Amino acid sequence: MSAAISLLSAISVQAQKNNGEKPNIVYILSDDLGYGDVKYFNPEGKIATPNIDKLAAQGMGFTDVHSSSAVCTPSRYSILTGRYAWRSRLAKGVLTGYDAPLIDSSRLTVAKYLQQNGYTTACIGKWHLGLGWAVLTPGAKPVIDYTKNITGGPNTRGFDYFYGIAGSLDMPPFIYIENNHTVGLPTATKKWVREGPAEPSFEAVNCVPDFTGKAVKYIGDKSKTGKPFFLYFTLPSPHTPIVPSAAFKGKSGVTDYGDYVEETDWAVGE
Secondary structure, eight states, rough: OOOHHHHHHHHHHHHHOOOOOOOEEEEEEEESSSSSSTTTTOOOOOSOOOOHHHHHHSSOSSSSOOOSSHHHHHHHHHHHSSSSSSGTOSSSSSSOOOOOOSOOTOOOHHHHHHHHHEEEEEEEEOOOOOOOOOEOOOOSSOOOOOOOBBBSSSSGGGGGGGEEEEEOTTTSHHHHHHHTTEEEOOOEEEEEEEEEEETTTOOOGGHHHHHHHHHHHHHHHHHSSSOEEEEEEEEEEEEESOOOOTTTTTSSOOOOHHHHHHHHHHHHOO
């Protein structure tokens, strides 16, 4: 709960300091990054994280902070709504890539609040809070009409723009989503831990670079408008599947996981 409240409080304080000028906000959420993976918090660690370290050194580092949950969906629900996820229909676990929206359409989110206060908002990366797919046949492996618009997604929960994936990178469908529609159609079958429908050109290894490019462009474009913006940048890394791109393969000198953490740090730096 504290994440959403703290963010709104910080915005209010900063606006007062800036004579009413509203600050731009970039909220970066890294998936499954360990506390000790960051060099700033673990000087003896073997993984290099210079960009995250710089953020901490030039800002603030928190050493006694607690998430509302140890897993994806409920923690994201709390970040965006300020509520514990067990107040929703999700009593335990996480959603799949096919589940219906978890955040009620009438609920105020951080993004909606910022929209109401003059912000342009975007979610780029992993959503994992449910989507309104056009389900033809329900079930564990539903039949979906991917040509239809998606309802109940980020665009209806306070975000002007969305580019990302439905769930974790190891959850089908393996396809990018832009706003209310898929980018292409999942006419292939692929497997990253789990098997399922995939857009033929979709590769898990490309997700961090692709999302980072989208985020950098968004920041660049919106910074020229004079209007405050909020970017909720939700990296799928270093959660499984551990797929560092070629530029980072072997870079950490530790493991593939270390390489993927270093790619995550690179994304933060960009």
